[in-house]
Amino acid sequence: MSMTGKAALGIAIAALTFSLAAQADVNVTLGSKERVTRLFAYPNNCNVICFRNWTLEQTVEHYLTQSVQRDGYPQAKVTVREDNNLVQADISGVPDGYDKPLTALLDSGDLAYTGATKLNADGKFAYNWYLFLPLGMALENRKTIELLHFPPDYSLTQAQDYLRSATTDRWAELLTDNGIPADQTPAFQTIIDIAPIAAPANAGSDLEGVYGYFQDYQTSMVKQMSQKAAGASLPMVAFGAPVRNWIKQQYGATVGVLGLATISPTPGQTVSVLGSNHPSYIWYAADKSNYGGDETKADDAGLKVMGQDLSAACWQAGMGQNPGTDSAALLKQCTTRWQVTDKVETCKLFFTSIRKMTADQAAAKCRTGKVSRQIKQLQKPLPQMNQTKR
Secondary structure, three states: OOHHHHHHHHHHHHHHHHHHHOOEEEEEEEEEHHHHHHHOOOOOOEEOEEOOOOOHHHHHHHHHHHHHHHOOOOOOEEEEEEEOOEEEEEEEEEOOOOHHHHHHHHHHHHHHHHHHHHHHHOOOOOOOOEEOOOOOOOOOOOOOEEEEOOOEHHHHHHHOOOOOOHHHHHHHHHHHHOOOOHHHHHHHOEEEEOOOEEEOHHHHHHHHHHHHHHHHHHHHHHHHHHEOHHHOEOOEEEEOHHHHHHHHHHHOOOOOOOOEEEEOOOOOOOEEEEEEOOOOHHHHHOOHHHHOOOHHHHHHHHHHHHHHHHHHHHHHHHHHHOOOOOHHHHHHHHHHHHHHHOHHHHHHHHHHHOOOOOHHHHHHHOOHHHHHHHHHHHHOOOOOOOOOOO
């Protein structure tokens, strides 16, 4: 057999092996109805009238189906049933062992529930907050980790999708701007919120005072989610000042915007962490009311943040695709690309995505002369905000 034939045969065998591996039937005992009710925030959306009138089993099926699809198993089927007061999930079309990351997530969820219970006992859990774990995300084939503050309430009550929010939608667009196909961005957006509480978007300052209640949950999730097979670690992006401060407090690592650090969630493990603006910060930074109504100054600030955000997403995309890449060298390439080489494209993306201009309007706005003037403003300090909401 020729080398070409052998190579083709090898590829065919590998594909068949993967196909067979993805045809296993996995059963997971999720726990008692009481446990599953609290860990899946059931009912997700009932206030006298249920927005979606699902049973507990339907709710769990919904989130687990999101996970298997985002892990790349579109043919997988999830069936959830009660058996002698235990909730069982039968998942077909996934590899053997798929139950392990799900079980680990729910075990971490028990830690979050313990923290929330103590928070409530101390009179600090608000009436319109909900315990909300990062359900429905990739459990196995994740590429990078996103460390954020807290999920917005509507991701739970309206969307029933942890990845549906203005913040995550915007960051997914930035990943696609950096070459990640839109249908693959969920694998790069495995989120850990340091406050596992769905709350109104303006609750950020109140939630900053609850971190200590969830320390066991936080560190458990970072250990669990940042590890891949064979001891490899996934890169992490820390979004917003409260999260970057938490990294400093918990791991002793300082990460400013576009700053790199290394943390060790477990002895011998190293995780690369990039500091970033909060994804929603750009709307505040580019708000002309912060500059006495001066639209030019607001655009200058917005361009600076856009360049930073595109650079961070570029690093995240590159590290997720090639985890062994030199993280510092990649960051330099990304910042050079979006803040120097492709600054006109950065400008166009700002005006189309943030100012909602047409492509032609943005092109006119981003003529080289104007961009050069605006890029010169990038060293000026930006307005400060509490970068918490998503």
